Amino acid sequence: RHSSPMRLVPSRRTNPASYNTHHRRENGLSNRSHHREGILLHLSSYGGGLVPGDKLNLDIDVRGKGAMLAVMTQGGQRIYRPGEHFRRFTNYNYEISAALQSKPNPEMNSLKVCQSTINCTIEPGATLFYLPDPTVPYRQSAFEERRVFNCQYASDASDSINNSQGSLIAVDWYSSGRTYSTDIEERWEFDYLATRTELFITDESHHDHGRPNLIESMSFGNKGMSDGSPTAATSMGQSFDAMATLLLHGPTSITVAKRAMGLERKLAEALTRIRRDDSVCDEQINGDIDGLDDLLDSLGGKVVLSVTPVEHNIAQQQQPHDNTHMVRIIAENNEDIYRCLHFCLKACSEHFGGLEPYKERIHSSKTVRERRIQPSVRKDKETRENKGEDLKAIVDELGLFPVQNNNNNNNNAWFRMCTLSDSSLPVGSFAHSQGIEAAAQMQLFSDTNGADPMLAKTLLQSCSIEELSDFIYSVSRSNARFSTPLVMSGYSLIQQSEHGLERDEVHRLWSQIDDYVDTMLITNRPGRRASVDQGLGLVRIASSFSDDRDKNHASDNTADLWAHIRQSIGKNGIDSAQSKRPLTNGSYQAKGHAAPIYGILSADLGMTPLDSCRVFAFGAARDAVSAAVRLNLIGPMAGLSLLDRVGRKAVEEGLEEGLVGMLYSSRDVVSCDCDEFSSASAKIDRWLQSAHTCAPSLDTVQPLADLLQVRLFRT
Secondary structure: OEOOOEEEEEOOOOOHHHHHHHHHHHOOOOOOOOOOOOEEEEEEEHHHEEOOOOEEEEEEEEOOOOOEEEEEEOOOEEEOOOOHHHHOOOOOOOOHHHHOOOOOOHHHHHHHOEEEEEEEEEOOOOEEEEEOOOEEEOOOOEEEEEEEEEEEEOOOOOOOHHHHEOEEEEEEEEEOOOOOOOOOOOOOOOOEEEEEEEEEEEEOOOOOOOOOOEEEEEEEEOOOOOOOOOHHHHHHOOOOOEEEEEEEEOHHHHHHHHHHHHHHHHHHHOOOOEOOOOOOOHHHHHOOOOOHHHHHHHOOOOEEEEEEEEEEOOOOOOOOEEEEEEEEEEEOOHHHHHHHHHHHHHHHHHHOOOOOOOHHHOOOOOOOOOOOOOOOOOOOOOOOOOHHHHHHHHHHHHOOOOOOOOOOHHHHHHHHHHHHOOOOOOOOHHHOOOOHHHHHHOOOOEOOOOOOHHHHHHOOOOEOHHHHHHHHHHHHHHHHHHHHHHHHHHHHHHHHHHOOOOHHHHHHHHHHHHHHHHHHHOOOHHHHHHHHHHHHHHHHHHHHHOOOOOOOHHHHHHHHHHHHHHHHHOOOOOOOOOOOOEOOOOOEOOOOOHHHHHHHHHHHOOOOHHHHHHHHHHHHHHHHHHHHHHOOOOOHHHHHHHHHHHHHHHHHHHHHHHHHHHHHHHHHHOOOOOOHHHHHHHHHHHHHHOOOEOOHHHHHHHHHHHHEOOOOOOO
């Protein structure tokens, strides 16, 4: 099912019988085909793109064992900018000035933003290939997409593995816009871009989805920022003009995942020394996978690709779902991503009569390195003088106020804020580089002066301070953007416990927050591991701040919450690389992620909500710069200057976006007519859903830390 202005066009395939006979004869296989032929559809929109106000809704159900559906597009989906009438309105729901209005204009917001919603259900034994061309957001455009995939598994254990699970292969892809074809460079010049992907793994006999097993959420906002280069362009770095993700799940995707991991290792090996993985087959290590060496020779620009295996233990099924992978790619041009996706998906051609996905998009034997337009001199972003007052107004509207624990709260809170901002906290943060080490070994900061990236290992490299500055800016801003709703959610638990909410209900809220954070970080193993390490360190030292607390009822509730957190995590902590382990009572053992625990500790110590978020985000920016200094990418004095010049502004911008997202997501549940727990749970759930990252380069390169043979940091 679909809605205007979209249409589905059935497409013819090549002769499947002749292809299967030829393919199997060449590979020494039986002429009898064991694969059912899939159905191929192309998505098409009138005019080749979307204009402001367009809303696309697509529902896909793939039913029956052996059913296969491939959904492709006829070309890139272009997101056009608004006309002169709409350009007069500049206050949208992703800008702080609109958030502070008592009555924002939702009608103009809906007319401005193009929206796309895709809901897909894949029954056991069925397969969905969702393989679009890139989405191209033009200058001043606004686009929001949400994709929900429900892969079902059979509750009957007698089914074979291929028939017991639904399989998914889905691409999400964005390009920078018209970079070379116009006099005015439009590189990542959109006003707003948000994409969210949710994966549910459910029993076919249950219709209630519950919480997603995987969440990938990203949001950019160029509108409302001060003059200078777009924040999205800075987050992508100086050279990357395309980003894509490939979500893989189910038995059909295993071959694709193996080819992607082989490509990941080869691309990384060309730049640095990597670890040998005994679980990887010899042909992946030696580069003998069909077409891999030819692919590497054909790439014309820098490409970074990472593969993150994701494990799920489904309580209702004994066999673990260990066939989920998240593949992330960033590249200097679209053609190289076409080549990488074609290589990974080549084995899928047997399901569609020899049709190789994306093959027809490759027009030459080697990508031509286009001559890049030199970017104009960028102005340093300036922080608005009244931003602090604006952010405080948003916090007040959210209903978050400092928790008063004792008579000397102000003095104690000030000193404790300084203590929590010390370099020794969060405990263990010195062991994590915020992706700096992996990015350095992947040559993201190397000043090659346009040299072939495949020859990077043979060149004497020097660090580009501009590239390093952009990366630290994107890391700091993304961490602040992502952590603000999480810190605030943890902060609110102390308030809930002191204002009449039952202890069991507060404990349930904590479990809800921690489980959601783990779901969002499950596709980034190093980031997830760093969050758990620092969270467990905070839990261990939390009791050291309790000596001077008043022994009143509020403190008893807080102490009870800390005791519950320690008990739910367990004595030996958690190995964050493993999946969630079910407990005897049917719940899942908590991980103890850093951001919500930091919020709980800050509220317990009487710090203000804004200071809590700022100090936590400052710690991430400080650790990134500290890692750059220890890796000899920048000197100590220059690093201090970089932290003040870049980190401060990035933290404020990320904090602003995080608070605005929280405000808009929770406005429709503020006055809901329900019990106190349901109201608190609904509000916190909306806050959590507003958490997004905004640094594709960090999300792509950080998982590669586990591949590095020589490294100084744990992540």
